[in-house]
Amino acid sequence: MSDLPNREAFFSNIDHSIPTAKDWMDTLPVDIRKGIACYAGNPKSLEYVGLPNPRTWSCFDEDWQLPENWQQILHEGFKERLEKFRSFKVFMDICVRCGACADKCHFFIGTGDPKNMPVLRAELLRSVYRNDFTRVGKLLGKIGGARPMSLEVLREWWYYLFQCTECRRCSVFCPYGIDTAEITIMGRELLNLIGLNIDWIATPVANCYRTGNHLGIQPHAFKDMLEFFVEDIEDITGVNCMPQFQKKGADILFITPSGDVFADPGTYTCMGYLMLFQFLKEKYGLDITWSTYASEGGNFGFFTSHEMMKRLNAKMYAEAKRLGVKWILGGECGHMWRVINQYMDTMNGPADFLEVPVNPITGTRFENARSTKMVHITEFTADLIQHNKLDLDPSRNDHLKVTFHDSCNPSRGMGLFEEPRYVIRNVCNHFYDMPRNTIRESTFCCGSGAGLNAGEDMELRMAGGLPRANAVKTVHEQHGVNTLACICAIDRAALPPLMEYWVPGVEVTGVHEMVANALNLPGQNERETDLRGEELPQLEE
Amino acid sequence: MGLDKLLRKKKATIVRRWFDVVVDTYPVDTRRFLKSQQDPFANPVGRTTMTGLKHLYDGIVEGMDRETAATHLDPIIRIRAVQDFTPAMAVAFVLDLKNVVKSVCNEELQRGDALPEWLRFEHRVDALALTGFDIYMSCREKIFQLKADNERTRVMQTFARAGLLKIEPEADANSGAK
Structure with a gap:
């Protein structure tokens, strides 16, 4: 009762200003x-x-x-x-x-x-x-x-x-x-x-048109970076995860945002892809190839014009056609999936030279990708886990208390809610969702999408990211959440500073970084550190 | 009734008016939303402000150490530090509490014997305002640090892509870019 205003307070609260x-x-x-x-x-x-x-x-x-x-x-x-x-x-x-x-x-x-x-x-x-x-x-x-x-x-x-x-x-x-x-x-x-x-859109567009990716990475540098990750993975696991590049006739073409190749902490997610593919190659003979030409999942043309979006999207399908693959597997990216699901079919489709995606290991036919011929990697991995095809030790992620940020485009642009959560729950033991009105279709944006992830607009990014950070803060305080997982390269770049400002103590990770940390590779050494080089929890005890 | 006692008794009115004063620093169309939406996730600015003000008021009346004051003041200032406010506008709401109390407790304050308690109250509000400036500056410094990190990472990565530099994981960690 004490919080109820008295008459005077009540009337003084009435806004007498002229409506504007x-x-x-x-x-x-x-x-x-x-x-x-x-x-x-x-x-x-x-x-x-x-x-x-x-x-x-x-x-x-x-x-x-x-x-x-x-x-x-x-x-x-x-x-x-x-x-x-x-x-x-x-x-x-x-x-x-x-x-x-x-x-x-x-x-x-x-x-x-x-x-x-x-x-x-x-x-x-x-x-x-x-x-x-x-x-x-x-x-x-x-x-x-x-x-x-x-x-x-x-x-x-x-x-x-x-x-x-x-x-x-x-x-x-x-x-x-x-x-x-x-x-x-x-x-x-x-x-x-x-x-x-704005330059944060225009220059990635030009880069993508010229070299195939937003960062302007040339093919040899792209290959060098992946080889650099291969060395790191070998140091940690003892297993060589060298991928295939531009392999004609491979079953699947893999395309991910170039941010995963060059920007932390996306690089650890990229290492995660490499380890997953190595596991599947060793165990089941998966034939998947990367391309240094179609080296960008993102599409900043989407933030420029329909024509530019179409031009940049076309290269992915052109490369798939050139290599003669059956279908395309897409990495953890945000707006790439809205472009694929909402626009691709009528822009550059139908991709009738490709096959309806079928997981060669489980036999699952991805009917949802029947037209676009492109499957999201969390759908692929969730399917593998569902069929018990992965050898996972989630305890290697026991130091992580994880929450999941639904990236706007995969959630609202393609309805991808359950698969990432299913994967996370299977690769780590401590998962806590944020409040219902801040996740799934109601998810709050990172505040830096659609080309606004520049440095000069940091105040805007921090203000725009407040509702998301506010929800993270709640699970951080209630459950000790220290890890914010996401499936978007922009998120992986945008959320670390957002957390640094609003919720210090929360790190950002891609889902496949956690998959890789939990994954037992055939012939691996005893793992002492995670992909970031940090000591594993079992060893600390 | 002594001022302290009165401040406790009129807490709900004073905090509500103080909240209104803070909300009035926003454009008219925004005020309605900040006041009416009670869900803390739909309205983080309004609810964070209200919660913070309640704690701060208790602290001012009952006394609190600087650390506790900063804990409750930080979330409000942190928001205002990235919104469209000058430094003074971002922090001034702390001092506005004096005017709110003057208007609510006007009669009691006319009495001479309220002076010592009023002076103590004023001193606490002033101290809180100064703490607010410290917090505001630390927020702004953090923003500029994030901007500097962003530029540094961009330059380093450009050099790395050109093969002119190999980024050592440790050096990268020190950059704060992770």
Whole structure:
């Protein structure tokens, strides 16, 4: 009872200020803040892939060096996309501003900025849509929620469209099923028409187009890195896990994000893949190959335009065709899976030169991948465990108290909830899920997806990652959780600093790092350390 | 009734008003959400703030050591350190408690004999505000350290990819990039 306000306190809490719901348009010009905004795309990267208006510019400049007819370009681009994408047209028209999505966005929750409510972020585009393409908007103007495009509006677009990770959490709660991520995708595509983009997306796109991966790793360096991991694994286990590269006629092509090859702690996940494949080769004769050309699972074209996404996605299937494999196994990646599940089939598909994936060891036919011909590695490993095909000693992970972060795209983009948890429960003994409204289809984004994992926007990343970190903190305090597992390379790069800021004492791992630590390789030495070189728990006692 | 006693008695009102003052530092559309959503996972900013303020108020009234104060103040400041606030705006809410108490306990404070207790209360709030600045700075330093680590890792990896450098696992661990 003592917490109930008295009459005076109750009435003093009533907000007497004038509602501003319709006044959001009056908050221009937007103050583009350092720590929130990202650096502009490098002109060389734009030139490499033929993106418009390459030049050196900064969002903090007064003059953005736009083409003279930028308004016309945007208007025509908008029109073209409304005609081309029926979903976009529907999403522009049907929102009733019920507000169900408003408080579901991690950026709104973390930054407290109302323009990060998904409904308002979408209104940025809708307001211009009404003005340019609807009679009511043209007649009523601002009263009808319409406004003309201007430099100030453009700056607002740019600022807030790069404060969305396209995670799609808002769409789960929309009664109309509006996918606000799709609106951001269209908005960014329009901005790209006049050369407004960020370097953390543009340069990986150019790299990927040139060398096959976001980091620009050339084939020999990619091979060197994997051989370096092979040496490390041999030091730890005594077993040589040398993979095959570009093997024509192999059964399966394996593709993973290049982040796993070059960025800690993804590198340990990569070592995990190598060990799993070695085990399966020794025991069951698995014939799997890596490719130094299709050396990227991720697709930053997805954050640029549909055309760019298609161009970058194509190489994976081109390589599968060239090598003559039966199907593709994909590593622990995030947005790769949304591209595969949602877009690939109508972009570069159908991949009818490949076979419906069948696990050669268990005989399981992956009907869910019947069309894309691409299987997620946690589906593959879960199937192996289910058929008792792996020799696992989960006690080697006994020092880990694990929780699992559902990466946005595998969870909301393909419904992958159970397989990773099944694998984790079989390779470690201490697993604790986070609160229900922060996992599975309601998972909170890491705050750094869709190309926002740069360094200069660290404040945005920390604020956007707050809801996720807050849930991790709870299981950390309740159960002593010290390990945050995930199945996305961006997560593996983004979550360590997030944990360092919000929940020190929690390390980040890929699921297959834990699989490998538990896996008994044929002919292995007595294991003394895990893949990170840390002493195993049994030996410490 | 002495001020201390009154502060205990009016705890619920004062903490609620203090919370409102903190929430009022956010845009109008955000305030409604911060106040109404009770789920701590759907509304970490509002709930973390409310929980922290309750503990801090108890500590100010009953007395607490600096470590305890920092434990309860850190989660609130840590959030405000990455939001759209100047350093002063991020920390000022601690000092706002004085105004809240003045408005709630105005009558009692007019009495001369409340002065010693008021001065002690003020001193505790001031000390808490200073602790808040320390926490704010440590948060900002952490942000800049994370940015520096990010750049360092990027440069090192570029050199490594070009074959100009072999990153030793130990050196990498020291970078804090893991």
